[in-house]
Each structure stands twice: as C-alpha cells, then as structure tokens.
Amino acid sequence: MPKPDAQSAGWIRRDFLKAAPLAAGLVADSLTAAPDAGSRNLIEAFDYQGVRLGESRWRQQVHAAREFYLGLSDNDILQGFRAAAGLPAPGRPLGGWCKENSSTIFGQWLSGMARLYRATGDTAVRDKAALLMTEWAKTVKPDGDCRMRHYSFDKLVCGLVDMQKYAGHPDAIPLLEKTTGWARRTFEHENMVVVPAHNTMYYGLPQEWYTLSENLYRAWQLTGNPDFRTFAEVWLYSSYWGKFADTAAPAGAQGVHAYSHVNTFSGAAMAYAVTGDPMYLRIIRNAYDYLRNTQCYATGGYGPNERFMSPDGSLGKALETRSDTFETICGSWAGFKLSRYLMQFTGEARYGDWIERLFYNGVGASLPLRPGGRNFYYSDYRISGGMKVDYWENFTCCSGTYIQNMADYHNLIYYKDASSLYVNLYVASEVEWSRPAGDVRLVQETGYPESETSTLTVETKQSADFALKLRVPAWSRDMSLKVNGADAGVAAKPGEWATISRTWKSGDRVEVRIPLRLRTEAVDRQHPDRVVVMRGPVVLALDYNYHDPAFELPKTDDDLNRWLVPDGEGSVFRIQRPDGRPVRLKFRPFYDLAEDFPYLMYFDRQGGPYALW
Numbered sequence: 001m002p003k004p005d006a007q008s009a010g011w012i013r014r015d016f017l018k019a020a021p022l023a024a025g026l027v028a029d030s031l032t033a034a035p036d037a038g039s040r041n042l043i044e045a046f047d048y049q050g051v052r053l054g055e056s057r058w059r060q061q062v063h064a065a066r067e068f069y070l071g072l073s074d075n076d077i078l079q080g081f082r083a084a085a086g087l088p089a090p091g092r093p094l095g096g097w098c099k100e101n102s103s104t105i106f107g108q109w110l111s112g113m114a115r116l117y118r119a120t121g122d123t124a125v126r127d128k129a130a131l132l133m134t135e136w137a138k139t140v141k142p143d144g145d146c147r148m149r150h151y152s153f154d155k156l157v158c159g160l161v162d163m164q165k166y167a168g169h170p171d172a173i174p175l176l177e178k179t180t181g182w183a184r185r186t187f188e189h190e191n192m193v194v195v196p197a198h199n200t201m202y203y204g205l206p207q208e209w210y211t212l213s214e215n216l217y218r219a220w221q222l223t224g225n226p227d228f229r230t231f232a233e234v235w236l237y238s239s240y241w242g243k244f245a246d247t248a249a250p251a252g253a254q255g256v257h258a259y260s261h262v263n264t265f266s267g268a269a270m271a272y273a274v275t276g277d278p279m280y281l282r283i284i285r286n287a288y289d290y291l292r293n294t295q296c297y298a299t300g301g302y303g304p305n306e307r308f309m310s311p312d313g314s315l316g317k318a319l320e321t322r323s324d325t326f327e328t329i330c331g332s333w334a335g336f337k338l339s340r341y342l343m344q345f346t347g348e349a350r351y352g353d354w355i356e357r358l359f360y361n362g363v364g365a366s367l368p369l370r371p372g373g374r375n376f377y378y379s380d381y382r383i384s385g386g387m388k389v390d391y392w393e394n395f396t397c398c399s400g401t402y403i404q405n406m407a408d409y410h411n412l413i414y415y416k417d418a419s420s421l422y423v424n425l426y427v428a429s430e431v432e433w434s435r436p437a438g439d440v441r442l443v444q445e446t447g448y449p450e451s452e453t454s455t456l457t458v459e460t461k462q463s464a465d466f467a468l469k470l471r472v473p474a475w476s477r478d479m480s481l482k483v484n485g486a487d488a489g490v491a492a493k494p495g496e497w498a499t500i501s502r503t504w505k506s507g508d509r510v511e512v513r514i515p516l517r518l519r520t521e522a523v524d525r526q527h528p529d530r531v532v533v534m535r536g537p538v539v540l541a542l543d544y545n546y547h548d549p550a551f552e553l554p555k556t557d558d559d560l561n562r563w564l565v566p567d568g569e570g571s572v573f574r575i576q577r578p579d580g581r582p583v584r585l586k587f588r589p590f591y592d593l594a595e596d597f598p599y600l601m602y603f604d605r606q607g608g609p610y611a612l613w
Contacts, residue, residue, distance in 0.1 A: 040273050042347035043415045043422060045340055046431065048118040048166060051410045054428030054445070057591070058364055058409055062116075065406045068369040069113065070124060077102050077109075078135050084147055085139035096373055096394030103152040105400030106136065110159030112403030118166035119410035126167050133163055137175050144182030150206040153183055155400065157215040165222055173223055180219070180231060189234050196255025202307065203257035210237040211260055213267035217274050229274065232267075241268050241283050248289035254310045258303025259327045262291065262334035269341035281345060288342055292354060298521045298532040299365075299539050299590065300335060300357030301326030301379055313526030319602050325381040329398035329405060332363035336408050343415065343424070349471045350495045352424040355412050356473065356537045359425060360449060363405045365591035375399045381601045383530070385544050388595050414442075420467040422497065426454040426512065438462050440504070449516065449536045450571045450589075456510040464504045469497040470512060473537060475519075482511040518564055518573075519557045520605070529605040533560065533587060535571055540587040544598035551575070551585055553603050 053059040075091030080101025082089035097104050113129035116122060140146045148156055156179065163172035192209055195201040204210060216232035219225070240261070243250035265287045272280035294311040295302040302308075304318035304325045318325070335358045342351040358364075366388075367376040373394035380386030391398070414431045415422035421433050421440065426448040433440040438460060446454035456468075472479050474495040481488035481498055488510070492498040500510065518540075520531035531553070533540045542551060554560050564573040567586060575583040593599055 040276060041344040043344055043417045043420075045344060045411050045415055048115050048407060048411050050432040050434070051119065051414060052430050053409060054430065054443075056428045058359075058427065061364070061368070062406045062409060064368050065403055066116065066122065066125065069109065069403055070128060074128070074131060074135070077106070077132060078139075081136055081139040081147075085141075087139065094373055094395050096396065098373070098395040101147075102395070103148050103156075104397060105155070105395065106132075107152065107155030107157065107159030108400030108404055111155070111162040112400075112407050114159070114162040114165070114167040114169075115407035115411075116403065119407055129163060129167060130169055133160070133169065133172065133175070137171065140175070140179060141182075144178040144180075145186075146179045146182065148179075150187060150209045150212060153179070153187075154208070154212045154215060157212075157219060161215060161218050161222055173219075176219060177223075177225065177227070180216075180228065184227065184231050194240070194256055196307075202255060203260055208257070208260045208263075209235055210240070210264040211235075211267060213237075214263075214270045217267075217270035220274070232270075232274075235267070236271065237264050237267065240264070241280075241287075244283045244286040244290065245279055246282070246286075248286040248293065249311070250286075250290065253290065254308045254314075256308055258295070258306050258308055259330045259334055261308060262302070262331070262338060266334070266337045266341060269338065269345070272345065273341075284338065284342060285346075288338060288351065288354075294524070296354070296357075297326065297381055297523060298357070298534060299326065299361035299379065299381070300354055301328065301331060301362055301381070302335075303327055303331060311524075313524055316523040316527035316530050319381055319383045319523065319530065321382075323380045323382055323386065324378040325386075326362070326379040327398070328366050328376060328379045329363055330401045332358040333401040333405050333408070335362070336405070336412060340412065347417075349424075349469075349497045350474060352471045353474045353495070353537075356425060359409075359412065359427075360537050361539045361590050363402070365589075365593075366402075367595055369399065369402060373399060375402065383602050383604065385598055385600050387598050388593060390595070413444075420469050420499075422469045422471070423456065424471050426514070435464075435466075438464055440464055440466070442468075448514070449538045450569075452513050452516050454512045454514075456512070458504045458506060458508040458510075460504065460506045465502075466504065467499050467501040468504075468510065469499045470510075472496055472498050473514065475534070475537065476514050477517070478515050480513045482513075484509055485511075517557075518561045520553070520560065523602060529607075530602055531605055532602050533564075535589075538571065539590045539601065540571070540573070541590045541593060541599035541601045542587050543585045544600050546584045551583065551600070551603075553605050555605065 073091055076094055079089050079091040079093055093099050094102055110129050110133055113125045117126035160172045160176040163169040188206055193201055194204040212235040213232040216228050220228035243253050265284050268280050268283050291302060295308055304322035306327055309315045335354055339351045339355045367390060369375050370390060374390045375396055375398050377391035377396055377398050413425045413427050413429050415424060416433055421442060426446050428444060428446050430441060430443040441459040443457045444454055448454050472492045472494050476494050479492040481490060483500060488500050490498050490500055516536040519534050521534055522528045523530045554563050563575055563577060564587060565576045567574040571589050573587040575585060577583060
C-alpha cells in the first residue's frame with residue numbers, strides 16, 4: 001500500500017459523470033431492498049466467537065502479536081492526536097508512517113483488538129482498545145472533525161463498528177455518527193481518479209476512496225441509521241466493478257493498486273449483502289476468478305510493484321526484477337475477506353482454497369512485529385533469490401492489518417448453517433456450535449500441513465443429527481475419510497465439500513487423510529516451466545546459504561518425489577540426486593524461513609545450471 005500522501009489541489013479530474021447513471025441506478029435499486037444481510041448467506045462464519053486455536057505455530061503467532069500490541073504505550077499512540085487538539089500530549093510520536101499521528105492504523109488497531117477480544121475473551125486487549133477510543137474521542141472537535149481523510153477514515157469506521165459489535169462499547173456508535181456526519185459534509189467525492197499509468201494515482205485520489213463503502217454498509221447494518229447507507233453509496237466503484245459484471249477476463253483491469261483493489265471488492269460484497277442485487281454477486285465471483293487465474297502466485301500472493309498485472313505473462317516476468325512481489329500482510333487481509341464473503345454467500349468450498357494458501361504462505365509466513373514498529377511488508381519471490389526483511393519505515397499499514405489477520409485466524413476455520421458444520425481449514429482448534437437441538441463441540445487435532453492427517457472428535461451431551469462437511473482442497477488427490485476407524489464411504493471431490501451425514505454420539509472420531517505429494521506449479525500460462533515446489537498447500541523454498549552449484553529441478557513430478565527425501569520431522573527435504581552427487585541445500589516450508597535467510601522459491605525448469613568458475 002502506498003504511503004498516504006497529503007491531499008493535493010492538483011488532482012486529475014476523471015470523467016465522473018460517465019459512471020454516474022450506473023451508480024444512480026444502483027443506489028435507486030438498493031433503497032428498496034430488504035436490510036437483512038443474513039438472508040444472503042447460505043452458510044455463516046462463527047463471527048469471532050466459539051472458536052479456539054490449539055497449539056500450533058499460528059497460535060504462537062497470535063500470542064506474540066498480542067504481546068506486541070499490549071506493550072505499545074497508550075500515550076505514544078495518542079500523542080499526535082492530543083497535540084493537534086491542543087491537549088496535554090505525553091509520550092512520543094510512534095515514528096515512521098505514524099510520525100505525525102497514528103491515524104493510518106488507529107482504526108485497524110481498534111478493530112483488531114475488538115475482534116481478538118471477541119475471539120479469545122482477552123479483557124486486557126478489550127480494555128486497551130476502550131481506553132484508546134475514549135481518549136482519542138477527546139481530540140475530536142465538537143463538529144465531528146476527526147482530522148482524517150478518506151484513507152484513515154475508512155479504517156476508523158471499521159474500528160468503531162467493531163468496538164460496538166465485538167467489544168460492546170456504548171460510546172462507539174455515537175462517536176461514529178458524529179465523525180461520519182462531519183465526513184459527509186466535508187469529504188471530496190467529485191475528483192475521484194484512478195490512473196493505472198500514473199506512478200502515484202494508480203491507488204486513486206482521494207486515496208483509496210473506493211474501499212469506503214464496505215464498512216459504512218456495515219455501520220448501517222449494525223445501527224439502521226440511513227445516513228451510513230447513503231454515504232456508503234457515494235463510494236460505489238461502478239467504473240471498475242462494472243468491468244467484472246459479465247466476465248472473469250475483463251479488458252483494462254490491470255495497472256491499478258493491487259491490495260486496495262482486492263479490498264474494494266469487499267465493498268461490492270457488502271453492496272450485495274445490503275441490496276440483494278445479483279449483479280454484485282456476479283462481480284465478486286468474477287473478480288475472484290480473475291485474481292486466482294491471472295494475478296496469484298502459488299503462495300496466494302499477488303501484486304508485484306503493488307499492481308495488478310496484464311494477463312500476458314507479466315506475472316511470471318515480474319519474478320525477474322521485482323523484490324516487492326507481494327504486499328503480504330494487507331494483501332492477506334483483503335484475500336481473506338473476499339473469500340469469506342464468497343463462501344458465506346454461495347456455500348461453495350472452492351473459495352476456501354485462497355484462504356488456505358494465504359494462511360500458510362502469506363501472513364502465516366510473515367516475520368513477527370518488532371520493537372519500535374518494525375514490520376514485515378513485502379514477500380520476495382524473485383527467480384534469482386530472496387530474503388525476508390522488514391520494511392524500511394516503521395508502523396506501516398501492515399502493522400494495522402496484522403492484528404486484524406490474527407483475529408481472523410479464529411474466523412476462517414469453521415462455518416455453519418442450520419443443519420451442518422463445515423471444516424474449511426485443517427488447523428489445531430476447537431469449535432463450540434450452539435444449536436437448538438443441543439450444543440456440539442468439535443475438537444480438531446492435527447499437525448497439518450506437515451502431517452497428512454487430522455482427527456476431529458465430536459463432543460455432545462446427547463446424540464445429534466447433523467452433516468459434517470469437510471473441504472476437499474482443489475489441489476488434492478485421494479483425500480480419504482474414516483469414522484471411528486471405518487471408511488466413511490463418501491465422495492471427496494477436489495474443490496467441494498465431503499459430507500458425512502449421521503447421528504453423532506459423543507466421542508465419535510473422524511480421521512481425515514490428505515496425501516501431501518510433492519508437485520510443481522507454473523507461475524502462469526506463458527511460463528509453464530517457471531515453477532515452484534509445493535507440498536499440499538505449502539510452498540517450499542530452497543536454502544541458499546551454501547556455495548553449492550545452482551540446483552536443477554528434475555523434469556517431472558514423479559522424479560521430484562524420488563529426489564526429495566524427508567529430512568527428519570516436519571516438512572524439510574534433503575536432495576538425493578540419482579547420480580549420487582551431493583547437495584547440501586534443503587527444501588523447507590516458506591513459513592519456516594527466518595529473517596535474512598537466503599532462499600530460492602521459483603525455478604526455471606528448462607534453464608539448467610551453469611558454471612561460474
């Protein structure tokens with residue numbers, strides 16, 4: 001995400017009126033629609049409640065993030081706001097992107113803390129968020145002027161909605177109504193421009209205005225206040241969303257800012273949730289397919305140079321030059337949201353595949369937050385090799401979405417409907433499913449994706465009739481299911497749900513086995529031999545810390561499975577060449593690689609090694 005710029009009077013004015021008739025029609029239709037967004041969902045996430053993470057590297061990641069955010073000085077976070085309001089301002093500026101104030105990430109921190117409290121019951125996190133919100137409110141002018149523009153205000157809306165919805169703070173909505181009233185009176189919305197060819201305006205001016213509708217619609221859902229809905233409809237991105245109304249291969253969709261343009265489709269998702277207009281559902285379905293088919297690397301990451309690529313091989317070509325391959329933390333957050341909306345609206349398992357890739361190879365493979373606000377930003381997939389390093393400035397946008405991602409870990413694993421419990425991710429965890437016929441607890445024990453199996457145990461006070469639906473990854477082959485040791489006798493078709501319907505008794509056990517055969521995946525159609533090594537959903541990278549000659553991949557996946565031999569526990573593989581030539585380099589999961597450790601991710605299979613001495 002580009003660093004926020006000062007507002008400029010010299011904005012290039014786009015032909016806003018061309019999009020106005022379409023936008024006006026959408027607004028008119030939406031005003032007569034039913035307000036119940038729940039009616040749009042075929043299945044539901046647990047909304048940050050009832051799910052607990054078991055012991056795993058990802059629970060450890062959440063815990064480390066909690067410690068980081070709780071350790072931040074409240075006075076430092078609030079210093080810039082208080083100083084601008086002429087109030088006593090103890091503490092020091094956070095620095096980096098927050099050298100003046102923390103508005104860039106303030107709303108996201110409120111949001112993430114509120115959601116994390118809802119997910120874990122951690123009152124220390126809730127109380128910190130409540131103090132920050134209360135003290136920040138003292139800096140808002142009587143007319144609602146919060147000294148934020150579009151970019152920061154969008155995050156503020158999200159944070160205040162979540163402070164009421166998930167933390168139960170009674171002052172959040174009055175504060176949101178006050179600041180939104182000011183924004184409605186003062187925000188520019190005629191000079192909206194996105195210029196893909198321009199070096200700064202590819203993310204739009206006013207900056208990323210096209211993400212505003214999502215959380216304003218959420219505010220309307222929560223409160224019923226029509227002002228939020230009316231203001232949301234100001235920011236409908238008809239000129240871009242419309243490209244996807246009837247196709248997943250639109251012309252002219254490239255060149256725009258990647259993360260925020262994935263994020264804007266969550267605005268279209270909320271437009272569907274609020275209005276029920278099927279056009280919006282077509283848009284986000286097509287957008288998802290466009291992204292997965294033309295924009296994503298094997299990790300689930302996207303957006304080298306923070307741009308959508310032309311679908312002409314540019315994705316693979318970018319590996320030759322771009323170290324800023326994927327804006328990892330923010331990009332994962334946007335991908336999680338869009339995928340979850342689609343899973344809920346459609347009930348289709350296939351939308352869980354992007355979640356899975358990003359969970360293990362995106363934010364789940366990122367470096368931890370560091371003292372002073374150092375944070376991971378870009379993942380580097382270059383064909384010549386990369387390293388994980390922190391961004392050169394502190395407290396970037398990724399330090400805002402990081403805590404939202406950590407809360408989201410609890411909201412991506414399980415889904416439900418009236419008669420079914422869905423397992424989307426195979427992560428050590430448990431879920432409490434409250435249902436009229438009696439509550440059900442499901443405990444998932446697994447070492448996946450390093451092991452091939454996951455065991456799910458049903459706990460219930462009385463027998464229970466329901467369907468247990470388990471996502472079959474699209475990449476998988478021969479996934480199998482057993483119930484209490486016997487073959488479940490159900491189909492496990494890749495990209496769909498495998499469904500076990502029965503009367504369950506407490507102690508019933510389901511054993512899931514997903515073979516994790518090694519394979520390669522090409523970066524795009526134009527570079528069929530520029531490949532990455534995969535094991536299940538996990539990208540493997542090659543150590544690059546020894547002075548061995550350049551490694552040559554075998555030509556077939558069968559040979560790959562013969563050459564790579566497990567090296568102890570976990571998913572580390574040593575290379576055993578058939579010619580007996582020793583190779584010290586090893587393949588290991590991308591998430592296992594530490595800071596400043598060199599690696600190779602993508603390989604040109606037909607390139608072959610070459611001598612340098």
